[in-house]
Amino acid sequence: MPEKVPGFFIEMEPAAPLPHPFVEFRDVTFGYGARAILGGVSFAVPRGRVTALMGASGGGKTTVLRLIGRQQRAQRGEVLFDGQDVGKLDAAGLYKARRRMGMLFQFGALFTDMSVFDNVAFPLREHTQLSEALVRDIVLMKLDAVGLRGARDLMPSEVSGGMARRVALARAIALDPDLVMYDEPFAGLDPISLGTAARLIRQLNDTLGLTSIVVSHDLEETFRIADHVIILANGGIAAQGKPEEVRESADPLVHQFVNALPDGPVHFHYPVVGIEEDFGNEGGRA
Numbered sequence: 001m002p003e004k005v006p007g008f009f010i011e012m013e014p015a016a017p018l019p020h021p022f023v024e025f026r027d028v029t030f031g032y033g034a035r036a037i038l039g040g041v042s043f044a045v046p047r048g049r050v051t052a053l054m055g056a057s058g059g060g061k062t063t064v065l066r067l068i069g070r071q072q073r074a075q076r077g078e079v080l081f082d083g084q085d086v087g088k089l090d091a092a093g094l095y096k097a098r099r100r101m102g103m104l105f106q107f108g109a110l111f112t113d114m115s116v117f118d119n120v121a122f123p124l125r126e127h128t129q130l131s132e133a134l135v136r137d138i139v140l141m142k143l144d145a146v147g148l149r150g151a152r153d154l155m156p157s158e159v160s161g162g163m164a165r166r167v168a169l170a171r172a173i174a175l176d177p178d179l180v181m182y183d184e185p186f187a188g189l190d191p192i193s194l195g196t197a198a199r200l201i202r203q204l205n206d207t208l209g210l211t212s213i214v215v216s217h218d219l220e221e222t223f224r225i226a227d228h229v230i231i232l233a234n235g236g237i238a239a240q241g242k243p244e245e246v247r248e249s250a251d252p253l254v255h256q257f258v259n260a261l262p263d264g265p266v267h268f269h270y271p272v273v274g275i276e277e278d279f280g281n282e283g284g285r286a
């Protein structure tokens with residue numbers, strides 16, 4: 001046994017409570033027209049961590065991201081971003097809040113008529129008054145962070161799908177956001193690029209001190225990099241917690257999802273009128 005040096009060996013404390021959440025939904029209800037999507041949903045996204053937001057297709061994951069960025073507004077409840085209710089922000093407050101959010105959309109759409117460099121420079125030129133010399137340094141730093149400093153002069157048509165995703169990632173972090181939201185960052189990637197993208201999300205989160213929300217259907221890779229998992233289903237939260245806790249959940253909804261079972265409590269059909277209404281209910285019809 002090594003000798004106990006005062007102040008060196010730290011007694012194990014019980015697990016520390018999660019740091020106060022960076023994003024929090026409190027009893028949020030939202031629907032598109034008459035179509036209810038979220039029915040009184042509450043969850044917390046821990047600060048400084050990678051949170052995976054998962055659930056069946058059409059369950060409202062992208063909608064949750066839109067509510068955080070206030071592209072949509074909750075009909076009831078509060079959407080807190082670093083303690084502020086985004087639903088109550090005025091235009092200036094919203095602009096400030098959005099400056100702190102980076103967003104990587106599905107397939108990371110790059111501007112096809114701009115080089116890799118100009119794609120990453122775009123938000124800096126658009127939203128800051130920085131000199132071109134500073135813009136250059138920042139762009140090269142961000143490209144370096146995603147391993148693509150050498151690709152600065154290429155056009156989007158000259159890079160692979162995985163590289164394009166990384167360029168989009170460099171662009172999403174160009175303005176040094178506090179929160180990065182990834183919507184399906186792995187969609188359409190081969191397994192190697194997928195692994196690279198996942199590790200990069202984890203690494204950028206930790207080295208840049210971000211909070212990350214990853215919407216993904218890729219269970220394995222997402223569970224591997226996430227600290228916290230939230231599963232949305234049928235308008236509510238089916239589970240939230242550490243990946244291993246969620247994996248072991250006995251809840252039938254979560255079990256169906258985590259084990260990718262086609263049948264279970266998650267509905268297969270988009271809400272629809274009864275069969276009789278569409279096809280009639282005439283006895284004896286073939």
Ligand SMILES: Nc1ncnc2c1ncn2[C@@H]1O[C@H](COP(=O)(O)OP(=O)(O)OP(=O)(O)O)[C@@H](O)[C@H]1O
Nearest residue numbers: 032033035037055056057058059060061062063064
């Ligand atoms: N602008 C809109 N107007 C009306 N309905 C919408 C709109 N956007 C999304 N929806 C509907 O809301 C539901 C939730 O959509 P959302 O994109 O949030 O789901 P998702 O969980 O991200 O799905 P996926 O995993 O397939 O991307 C879907 O059924 C969709 O058809």
